[in-house]
Amino acid sequence: MLMKKTICFLLLFTALLGPGCQRNQKPTIAFIAGAATDFWTLAENGCNQAAKELPEYNVIFKYTTDGATEEQKRLIEDLLVNNVSGIVVSPLDPVNQSPLIDKTAEQIPVIITDSDIPGSKRLCYVGTSNIDAGKSAGQLIKEALPAGGKVMLFVGKSDAQNAKERIAGIEAALKGSNITIAGVKTDNIDRVRAKANVNDVLVSNPEINCFVGLWSYNGPAILNAVRESNKLEQVKIVCFDEEEETLQGVKKGDIVGTVVQQPYEFGYQSIHLLAKYISGNKNAVPAGKQIIIPATIINQANVDAFIAKMQTVRKK
Amino acid sequence: MKKEKGIFIIFVILCVLVAIGNPNFLSPANLKNTTRLIGIFGIFSIGSGIVIIARGIDLSVGSVFSLIGVILSMLLVKHQVAWPLAMLIVLALATLIGCFHGTLVTKYKIQAFIVTLCGLLFYRGIARFISNDVTMGFGYGEGFSIVQYLATGNLWGIPLPFILMLIISVLAWVFLHKSVYGRYIFAIGRNEEATYFSGINTDRMIMLTYAICGLLAGISGVLLAFYTNAIAPSSHGNFYELYGIAAAVLGGCSLKGGEGSIGGIIIGAAMLQVIQNLVNLLGIPSSLNFAVMGIVILIGVLADKFLVNRQMSK
Amino acid sequence: MAPAKATPGNCILEMKGISKTFGAFKALNKVSLAVNEGEILALLGENGAGKSTLMKILSGIYTATEGSVHLDDKACEINSVKESQRLGIILIHQELNLLDNLDVAGNIFLGREPVKAFKLIDLHKLYADADELLKLFGLTIPSATSVSKLSIAEQQIIEIIKALSQHARIIIMDEPTSSLTLKETDLLFEIIRNLKAKGISIIYISHRLNEIIEIADRVVVLKDGQNSGELQRREINHDNLVRLMIGRDIFKSQVAPWPYHPASSFEIRDLSTYRYTQHGVNLRLSGGEILGISGLVGAGRTELVNTIFGIHRATGGTMHLNGAEITVNNPADAISKGIFLVPEDRRNQGIVASMNIIENLTLPNLPATSAFKIISRRKEAALSTAKVEELNVKAPTLRTNLKDLSGGNQQKIAIGKWLSRNPSLLIFDEPTRGVDIGAKAEIYNILRNLAKSGVMIIVVSSDMEEIINISHRILVMHEGKISGQLEPEEFTEENIMRYAVGLN
Secondary structure (H helix, E strand, C coil): CHHHHHHHHHHHHHHHHHHHCCCCCCCEEEEECCCCCHHHHHHHHHHHHHHHHCCCCEEEEECCCCCCHHHHHHHHHHHHHCCCCEEEECCCCHHHHHHHHHHHHCCCCEEEECCCCCCCCCCEEEECCHHHHHHHHHHHHHHHCCCCEEEEEEECCCCCHHHHHHHHHHHHHHCCCCEEEEEEEECCCCHHHHHHHHHHHHHHCCCCCEEEECCCCHHHHHHHHHHHCCCCCCCEEEEECCCHHHHHHHHHCCCCEEEECCHHHHHHHHHHHHHHHHCCCHHHCCCCCEEECCCEEEECCCHHHHHHHHHHHHHC | CHHHHHHHHHHHHHHHHHHHHCHHHHCHHHHHHHHHHHHHHHHHHHHHHHHHHCCCCCCCHHHHHHHHHHHHHHHHHHCCCCHHHHHHHHHHHHHHHHHHHHHHHHCCCCCHHHHHHHHHHHHHHHHHHHCCCCCEECCCCCCCHHHHHHHHCEECCEEHHHHHHHHHHHHHHHHHHHEHHHHHHHHHHHCHHHHHHCCCCHHHHHHHHHHHHHHHHHHHHHHHHHHHCEECCCCCCCCHHHHHHHHHHHCCCCCCCCCCCHHHHHHHHHHHHHHHHHHHHCCCCHHHHHHHHHHHHHHHHHHHHHHHHHHHHC | CCCCCCCCCCEEEEEEEEEEEECCEEEEEEEEEEEECCCEEEEECCCCCCHHHHHHHHCCCCCCCEEEEEECCEEECCCCHHHHHHCCEEEECCCCCCCCCCEHHHHHCCCCCCECHHHCECHHHHHHHHHHHHHHCCCCCCCCCEHHHCCHHHHHHHHHHHHHHCCCCEEEEECCCCCCCHHHHHHHHHHHHHHHHCCCEEEEECCCHHHHHHHCCEEEEEECCEEEEEEEHHHCCHHHHHHHHHCCCCCCCCCCCCCCEEEEEEEEEEEECCCCCCCCEEEEEEECCEEEEEECCCCCHHHHHHHHCCCCCCCEEEEEECCEEECCCCHHHHHHCCEEEECCCHHHHHCCCCCEHHHHHHHHHHHHHEECCEECHHHHHHHHHHHHHHHCCCCCCCCCEHHHCCHHHHHHHHHHHHHCCCCCEEEEECCCCCCCHHHHHHHHHHHHHHHHCCCEEEEECCCHHHHHHHCCEEEEEECCEEEEEECHHHCCHHHHHHHHCCCC
16 A cells, blocks of 8 residues: 555656656656647557556656657657657658657667658557558448549648558559549648638539548548538548547448547557566567557447447546 | 728739639638638737737737637536636636736836737647647537537528627727727827827726737637637647738738728738638649738738829829 | 138039929929038028928939039939938938947948958947047047937037048038037037038028027028028128018017916925936926926936926925825826926827827817717817917818928927817927927917916926026026026026036
8 A cells, every 4th residue: 555655656756757857767768749639648548557557667758749840859859868768759750750760769769659660770660550541441431432423631731641641541442443532631730721621622622522531630620511511411521530529420420430540559559568678578579560550440330339448548 | 091992902803813713712602611711810800900000919819719719618518617607707818818918018018029929838838738738629519509609600691700700890990990099099009108198098008909809819719619619729729810910911000000990900801711712712732821821911912002102102 | 709701612512493392282492502612501491491301302312303403513413312422412310310229430330331351340440430530529438339328419429420421521410409408509519610611511400590690601591492582691690580581570589477377386395206316306386477497408307397297206205286285197197187298309209290180189188079989070170170270280181190290380289289178287398399480489479378378387498598588487407406596687598507507
């Protein structure tokens, strides 16, 4: 009992002081997420769960606020200065950040999550294959448009790696079908613009019969805009990720389905892997240096079960 | 009046060009969408403009949107507060924020740019902190669908935010162009010292402009929150203060103070929305969105100058 | 004794048949002007007579609609300020144009800094050259002094030095003494005479006839945009000047009787200001009295009247109106008691230059011209029309911006905005600075009429002629204290000066 209290106190203490003050000798593991969205909040919950199970480690979770690569670089540098033992990074720009990852990997083990950098010196990749996720979405689109049609894609920034991969996956899945992709609309991670883009496309391209939201908030933006224009009957909606409104939309049947990753597992598994590696268990890393957490399709059939599962995960 | 005429002509030309490029521009659905956004953006642009006329500036508007959006969602969804009370709380908060800026500017003589820049950082941080950086949503609006309707609904086929903006702009027009207070605000913008020497409580008037700006930002903030129906604390309303400032400048306000009109600000706000609309309607790549906006604002200001100069030399 | 009879050098500059129109308004109509080498030429005329326009054409700010400018018998086109400076014509504006965030040397050589390699400023040479020039003018300040620390007179001299360092041949001075004390004016005149000895010509614009009589070699008078006459050195006297300028005799130099209204009174007891916190000032005046306050610049006169008006809080002492103590914490307090100030710095404090006549006149009177806080255009226009007529303001329309009016008319507006408020105490700080002689007389009339109606009036002025002319009693200040009081029979410039410099 006393032991548990002490541990709780220590956890609280380190949480308050953060990485700037390393008075105790516990090794620190840091998780650098993307912008502060629900997606990464779930990853944070996974990290917290792992942290509870690994009392001998400090676990720090950081968001990249402006979605800028400079910020990630600064975060990593600050962590190195504070003698962090290992980090997990979700790179915003995997292609151009590989030198940064390599340089960091020379000093401490680095795990990449969400978007892989295959050629780099990373220890391992923990995450989904966004191409596979894109293919799953393509599957949903084909089911929604048995007679064929036109698709418009919506995303925050089309040059982000995960957006590129999801688009590639969708293109691959739609190849040979009578469904074409009309274009990609970007909104710079601005929800108002995201919704206005949908409204504008409803007006300018009335022939499009399927809207796909590539990033988490695009789903609700599409859903709200289409619903307020009373076009739910004509337009099919396919999304990614698990924002509350998206799941409600799936439940009501307004959204055909959403492709979800399991960010909770990203956080949980990567922290555990790093902890094992740091403690000397080098064999914990699989031979392929990849741990693929499968993306799953959520549709009206399994949405209730998923919501229930999410609630338990979120509570943690 | 002269200044408004210039920008109004440019606005009409722009609309005609877009309508020729894509006749759907004039379709009822598109007009509804665009006027809805004009309403939401127009309301807070009036506030930004009034502050600019009194030779101030408010950079914190975007962060205030995030903060009151988060608080509104917490009140309505998490704490199940009755919607009239929730509205009252967030609007009062927004007005208080304005008064706070006004106090720092007038009593402590800190430059408005600095005060509101700190506000921009501070309110965003607070919004993210109290929400744990989690996106705050309104779902399907059980219990407060009336206010949700304010942002998303129509009256006689006209979007409610647009109607609200029209009402507010009539009030603001009377305030700024017909009332004693408006005269004081213009006088302060042009020569604060001489205005003070005329026995006017200039500090109180400046305070009033920030309070109005805060209140109008609050109203826009509520509409915006229900428009997106979810608030991502870290990105909600990012850079929106610049839309307000750009609308005011397009509409003839001078950053040196003492110039501008409500009509001009409204046209400026409308123009910014039409520009974004035309990017999509004319099939211009979304990535060029900001570039088009920058160029059109520049052309607008240049053309305005040209028109005004020509009129003066006549 | 009298300045040496100017050896009239060669004519170096000739402006022939200059006309300038603004829209339908003809500001200048075939005006001619010649300047000789080493001559002090006074250019005289009421405001609106076209002096400034003519000088702006000469210095390249305006282009003439008609006519030609000849320098050394060669016709030349002056299309820009740069062009005129290249020809050696330098205009020193009435509002000084020094940058107060730079030091003296930086100002003198602004835009012409000596440079070393890579465009780096050669600071050593800059300060050495500047010090040299300062010494030439008998200034002991180091050239690294910040301009903001200099007196107005010193700044004026810096402007002249700046002009000379640009190899000026003709220096135009627009009202150079308007903010100088007597002693400083003497210094300026000495410098002007030195310049003349060096063969530099001066075009001297001023409303102060005494100064012109003292210094000018020749006077050219303009009236309504035309040449109205010219006086040679021996013809220059008060009467001739006035006759040419306005065609009538306006100076009736006598003290008007004091229309005593004992019912109202104003008194301050031991009032101290933020600048001279150690010295309390006492003064008292009654209805109908015009109290003049004289003294050197910096004696604390403006601080005193600004404190009475509530611009600054008093650091000690009390104020009493009609026997009752009053507290004044801000201008609104003073105004509510019927105490008004026409401030010294007209452009920054007295008027809103970019607003029109109506807006300026009604600024402190809006509660009277509005109902439920909504301004009534009709009442506004009525009030303004009445005031404009009453004060004889000359302006195209009521919607003309004040910046387009002459100094005299601006001042009338600055006064007029208080007149519909039933003043009990009106304070004028330098009421006629930069105001032409015709408007000056009108402003004196306004003051006298107000006094006649029982208003108490305080006039602060550095212009001795003015203060002697207008006051019923004169207080002189020196370093924050009242150093003397003069009754009408003692009104002489010598007496004022004696107290002003602190002699007893």
